Amino acid sequence: MYSAETTDSSVGAEFAARVEPHRRELLAYCYRMLGSTHDAEDLVQETVVRAWRARDRYDASRASLRTWLYRIATNACLTALDARARRPLPAEIVAVGTDPGEPFRPGFEVPWLEPFPDARPHDPEAAALAGSGLRLAFVAAMQVLPARQRAVLILREVLELPAAEVAETLEMTPAGVNSALQRARARLGPDGVAEDAVDEPSDAELRLLLDRYVKAFEKADVPELKRLLAHDVVMEMPPFLNWYVGTDHYGRFMERVFAMNGTDWRIRATTANGGQPALAAYLRAPGEADYKAHTFQIFEASRDGITRNTVFPLDAALLAGFGLPAQLSADG
Secondary structure, three states: OOOHHHOOOHHHHHHHHHHHHHHHHHHHHHHHHHOOHHHHHHHHHHHHHHHHHOHHHOOOOOOOHHHHHHHHHHHHHHHHHHOOOOOOOHHHHOOOOOOOOOOOOEOOOOOOOOOOEOOOOOOOOHHHHOOOOOOHHHHHHHOOOOHHHHHHHHHHHHOOOOHHHHHHHHOOOHHHHHHHHHHHHHHHOOOOOOOOOOOOOOHHHHHHHHHHHHHHHHOOOHHHHHHOEEEEEEEEOOOEOOEEEOHHHHHHHHHHHHHHHOOOEEEEEEEEOOOEEEEEEEEOOOOOOEEEEEEEEEEEEEOOEEEEEEEEEOOHHHHHHHOOOOEEEOOO
């Protein structure tokens, strides 16, 4: 986790112990900035190394260790963003939803937004950041902002750092920070930084909704799936550019999925991005003994039903990040 130079002495061990409690929230911050869990992990490691090398210049009378680490992480993120494209979702770059019968349009050249694990193997504090600006829609919205506006919005609105600290972190004036915050809010619109929508279902209602969805999915029951959707539901599935809007298109696409892949599925329910409901879908092909990892789906919902399903291929990276098995036995 740290370079060799940080573990060769008692000083290094003490430094590691002081930094470690901040690692998870730094990871979440870098993820919000870059939209990639893997990039965020690299930048947290870079932040720790930079902090170690600059430890003799740290002045506790001027800033807390947390604020100092955020300053280093912010600079690392801004440098990284200079050389990297923003990470969108399909509906942000393809203006009109596609017909469910159209061929898949691959967009493998696009660096897509990635999901963020709530729980990781051997990480008992992994869920501590639930609801803190990690929702997929929020992180997607961050990606449209210029890098410094993005940093200002996250530091001020999500982490609630004082304007003076943000100004020092970004080498701006407090007035400049407030101006950048206003521009970011204006670009995102009135609901851009809201964590919760007024018409969100209760936790119990959401659990019931997702339980019904899982049962319908495992039965390949398209009419029941459609009954669980809001009328303007959106489905998107990076790395493909196709995306669908409305219950009819959603249902027609699910009919296509079951026709192409079969109807023998198993589901593992989980959460992602600060507590959003999610599921891992496993498919058993004809003649196979086990169910193989297929897709990872993250949901948003209102009292009218499911409003969005963002579907990712359940690849090795997601399996590892979410602590999911690559396959399920028929008996399990």
